Amino acid sequence: MSTSDPVINLQTLIRCPSVTPAEGGALSALEAMLLPLGFKVERMVATEPGMPDIENLYARLGNKGPHLMFAGHTDVVPPGDEASWSHPPFAAMIAGGELFGRGAVDMKGGIACFVAAVARHIEKHGMPKGSISFLITGDEEGPAVNGTEKLLKWAAERGERWDACLVGEPTNPDALGDMIKIGRRGSVSGKVSVLGVQGHAAYPHLADNPLRGLLPLASALMDPPFDTGTDNFPPSNLEVTSVDVGNPATNVIPARASFAFNIRFNDTWTADTVKAEILRRLDAAAAGSPLRPGRDPVRYEITWAERPSHVFLTRNNALIASLSEAVETVTGRTPQLSTTGGTSDARFIKDYCPVVEFGLVGQTMHMVDERVALADLEILTQIYGTFISRWFDNALLP
Numbered sequence: 461m462s463t464s465d466p467v468i469n470l471q472t473l474i475r476c477p478s479v480t481p482a483e484g485g486a487l488s489a490l491e492a493m494l495l496p497l498g499f500k501v502e503r504m505v506a507t508e509p510g511m512p513d514i515e516n517l518y519a520r521l522g523n524k525g526p527h528l529m530f531a532g533h534t535d536v537v538p539p540g541d542e543a544s545w546s547h548p549p550f551a552a553m554i555a556g557g558e559l560f561g562r563g564a565v566d567m568k569g570g571i572a573c574f575v576a577a578v579a580r581h582i583e584k585h586g587m588p589k590g591s592i593s594f595l596i597t598g599d600e601e602g603p604a605v606n607g608t609e610k611l612l613k614w615a616a617e618r619g620e621r622w623d624a625c626l627v628g629e630p631t632n633p634d635a636l637g638d639m640i641k642i643g644r645r646g647s648v649s650g651k652v653s654v655l656g657v658q659g660h661a662a663y664p665h666l667a668d669n670p671l672r673g674l675l676p677l678a679s680a681l682m683d684p685p686f687d688t689g690t691d692n693f694p695p696s697n698l699e700v701t702s703v704d705v706g707n708p709a710t711n712v713i714p715a716r717a718s719f720a721f722n723i724r725f726n727d728t729w730t731a732d733t734v735k736a737e738i739l740r741r742l743d744a745a746a747a748g749s750p751l752r753p754g755r756d757p758v759r760y761e762i763t764w765a766e767r768p769s770h771v772f773l774t775r776n777n778a779l780i781a782s783l784s785e786a787v788e789t790v791t792g793r794t795p796q797l798s799t800t801g802g803t804s805d806a807r808f809i810k811d812y813c814p815v816v817e818f819g820l821v822g823q824t825m826h827m828v829d830e831r832v833a834l835a836d837l838e839i840l841t842q843i844y845g846t847f848i849s850r851w852f853d854n855a856l857l858p
């Protein structure tokens with residue numbers, strides 16, 4: 461059975477140019493791998509006004525519990541300047557023991573290995589002692605509106621229930637076995653506009669410079685720290701990401717100035733409480749602005765970016781232990797359990813079942829010459845295979 465070879469699976473997937481939002485043949489190629497293994501495969505197209513339609517795939521093997529889900533995406537980021545690649549980005553060429561191509565590590569490689577792991581499991585042990593499903597989106601690298609979130613809802617409405625999920629995103633900084641992700645920080649973005657009165661720079665008493673208000677407001681968000689971190693998370697951190705005045709003239713006091721910010725917050729907070737803390741700091745700084753002696757409080761407006769990402773931490777020890785032990789068995793290394801990095805689609809999955817993330821080494825993701833060592837594909841397939849066996853054994857313990 462050729463699908464038991466992750467290298468062949470990955471070459472097939474890379475040769476489908478599935479740059480978001482294009483399906484590029486990648487989901488069809490995956491479907492062709494899963495059908496012979498016995499999966500029931502469904503394709504779900506998600507739509508949203510003003511956005512391109514996105515193809516997604518849900519496939520399930522077995523019809524009883526316990527139910528293990530593998531989640532990921534077949535879409536990839538654009539290759540950039542193709543001439544800068546050592547080998548064409550969609551040719552899936554092998555050189556020096558490495559397979560080159562866009563999506564090699566993020567994350568067609570993870571999918572290729574999980575397919576191979578399931579194929580080998582069936583060859584060796586027969587059908588799994590429960591169900592295995594693939595929940596694969598074509599919209600992770602783009603706006604992620606027509607992807608995992610809608611696919612989960614669609615499947616759940618059809619009665620699908622899961623006991624655990626493994627996301628195959630690249631999680632290892634340097635070598636396979638470094639790191640399992642067991643949670644993610646939340647993320648909230650916003651923009652604060654400070655209102656002033658426009659005027660001549662030589663007649664400041666007739667104007668009100670909004671920059672005098674902006675500076676204390678921005679600094680109140682950056683200091684003091686929001687917290688000192690928790691057992692499983694680093695300290696929350698807010699960065700001012702842009703300051704905009706849009707004023708080309710040196711002799712004009714502008715009417716308005718704004719700054720944008722983003723905070724990555726830990727499980728001390730929820731999206732709502734962190735927003736409340738931000739408002740409290742802004743109000744306090746506006747009322748007592750030292751740069752505006754004798755003036756009224758700073759007038760400001762705030763707009764929040766849509767769709768904050770919620771913080772989560774997986775506490776399912778059987779799931780974490782099954783994966784951690786599989787990594788140790790295959791690599792001899794003890795993976796760090798981490799919550800670092802940006803957000804991922806795990807933030808949607810956590811509302812349905814416990815979720816952990818483990819995939820390839822992320823060093824070349826999104827870069828020119830994205831590539832994966834053939835040896836890593838074999839090792840990851842073995843880790844996934846060991847994990848599948850252990851997870852079902854653990855889940856079926858009385």
Ligand SMILES: [Zn+2]
Pocket residue numbers: 533566567600629630
């Ligand atoms: Zn990814």
